Amino acid sequence: MKKFDAIIIGSGQAGTPLAFRLAKVGMKVxxxxxxxxxxxxxxxxCTPTKAxxxxxxxxxDAMHGAELGVSIPAGAKADLKKIKTRxxxxxxxxxxxxxxxxxxSEKLTLLEGEAKFIDQKTLEVNGDKLTAxxxxINVGARPASPEIFADVHHLTNKxxxxxxxxxxxxxxxxxxxxxxxFxxxxxxxGSKVTIIEQGDHIIHKEDEEVSNAIREFLAEEGVKFKMNSKVTQAKNTKGGIQLTLETNGKASKVxxxxxxxxxxxKPNSDLLNLEKTGLKPDKKGFIPVDDYLETSVKGIFALGDCNGKGAFTHTAYNDYEIIAQNSFDGKDRKVSDRITTYGLYIDPPLGRAGLTIREAxxxxxxxxxxxxxxxxxxxAKEKGETKGFMSVLIDADTDKxxxxxxxxxxGDEIISGILNVMYSQQPYTVIRDSVVPHPTVAELIPTMLGDLK
Structure with a gap:
């Protein structure tokens, strides 16, 4: 049995910095x-997809130079092999x-293999037993693959x-x-692209105005959408794949x-033999935790995608901050303190913070x-990029x-300025009355906030 002060399962954006922090304070990890x-x-x-x-x-840019008076010779072509190499x-x-x-690090031991619980505080990796x-637990998640696609050639985000x-x-x-x-x-x-969606609008968590605007400008680029469509059959063909769809009661093929x-x-919690610890994931596979990321078993914590408290790099890193600062810096940080925020990295991008109109x-x-x-x-007009809009929700009772x-x-960068005011618990008038540099896209936020509906 190998004994450690702490064991971290998974080297994601919570596990890795936590490993270094624990080692820095002298713990054997x-x-x-x-x-x-x-x-x-x-x-x-994030890293590969944003590349x-x-x-x-x-x-x-190569295809739209003429709009800004720049003549770019025809023939631009994406070399996916070079894109992948970069x-x-x-x-x-x-x-x-x-x-x-x-x-x-003298205090850090890397074990490459799959961890499984033997009991609450004992794990087995490659036949070795270790305890702490x-x-x-920072095991992340993996792409979901519905059964109907099991026998057809398909890709995932990986x-x-x-x-x-x-x-x-x-x-x-x-x-x-x-x-x-994607x-x-x-x-x-250069691909022809068809996106199939069961619902009646894309990214259903967003307000309908956001969804409609994004669908409109992706359609302008040639992306085809098939909404209200369910795949009833999938099969391999000589040239690729063929799907049978049911759309509003009518069958079609693509x-x-x-x-x-x-x-x-899907959270990777099902790979750990959690039943040996007494922990029970919820119906979606997430490991329940409290405001300090501790599970129902004292000394076992769940961080990152597997705890259901956010499926983003920044929420995973914040999980690390909560553990580290509460443990070593005398802080009292909680999961419930954070404000939902994220970006959708289409072009132009969406920056989101806080509640949608529907949620509010x-x-x-x-x-x-x-x-x-x-x-x-x-x-935006000077840059030749005028798609989209800015929208801010204000609590009519508190002005926050x-x-x-x-x-x-x-949009993915501008949202941080609004988020900072939300965290400071200041009224929207702080931004409305600020002086913002010209010419910027953000300079119209104070003007916008002067005309609330």
Missing amino acids: ALIEKEHLGGTCVNDG YVASARRMW KDSLVKTSVDGIKQGIQE ELIY SILKLETVPTHLIIIGASYIGLE GQMFRRF SGSHLLLAVGR KEKGYKVKIAHKPMDEIAR ILGASILGVG
């Missing part, structure tokens, strides 16, 4: 990783940095990043964040060279709304900001 250091964000998520988004943007280099740099940090009073040639026709199941990002980037790379499943993710109304708030179309903003959607050029 085992870090277990079954696949690749850095977790989803570094290897299959692809950047390449797709270059393609868009992505692989970025990923390798990050992973190598983590490896080097582990090698330089503190165990941190495997699509291994392609070296651009698909002729990429069919995507699921019109949410992953499906939309749909736009591969359309820009064929493509490649199929991407973007129908959600469901919670009983009386709201005021500030709204400004991007085509009324001078900087409840939420915001910035869909348009710079």
Whole structure:
């Protein structure tokens, strides 16, 4: 039996920094990783996909120079092999940095293999048993694959990043964040793209205005949508795959060279033998935790995607901060302190913070709304990027900001300024009365907030 002060299962965006922090204060730490250091964000998520988004943007620039008076010779072509090579280099740099940090730490032991619980405080990895009073589960999640697609060739958000040639026709199941990002980037790379969605609007968690606007400008780029459509049959063909759809009671078929499943993710909690600990995941597979990320078993914590408290890199990293600062810095940080925020990295991007209009109304708030179309903003017009809008929700009783959607050029960056005011618990008038540099897209936020409805 190998004894440690702490065991961390998974080297994602919560587990890795926590391992280094625990080692720094002198604890003997085992870090277990079954696949690749850095977790989803570094290897299959943020880093590689945003590298692809950047390449797709270059393609868009090459095709739209004439709109700004720049003549670009015809013939721009995406070289997916080179795009992948650049992505692989970025990923390798990050992973190598983590490896080097582990090698330089005398207190850190990396165990490469799959961890399974034997009892509440004992794990087995590659036949070795190890124990610790503190165990941190950071096992992340994996792409969901419905049974109907089990026997057909399909891609996930992981495997699509291994392609070296651009698909002729990429069919995507699921019109949410992953499906939309890949749909736009591969359309820009040169693929024909069809997105199939069971619901009546895309990214159903967003307000309808956001969903409709995004669908409209993706359609303008040539992305095809099949809404209210359920796949009833899937089969391999000589040229790729063929799906049979049921749309509003009518059957149809769609064929493509490649199929991407973007129908959600499944927590990896089912791989741990959690029954040996007495822990019971919820119906979706998430491990229940309290406000301090501790499970019902004292000394066992769940961080990142597997706890259901957020499926983002920034929420996983905040989980690390909660554990580390409460343990060593005398803080009292809680999961419930954080405000929901994220980006959708289509182009132009969506920056989101706080509540949607629908959520605010469901919670009983009386709201005021500030709204400004991007085509009324001078900087957006000068850049030739006028799609989208800005919207901010105000609590009519307290004048505090409840939420915001910035869909348009710079939206993923601009949202942070609004988020900072929300965290400071200050009224919206702090922004309304501020002096913002000109010419910027953000300068119209004070003007917008001066005209609430």
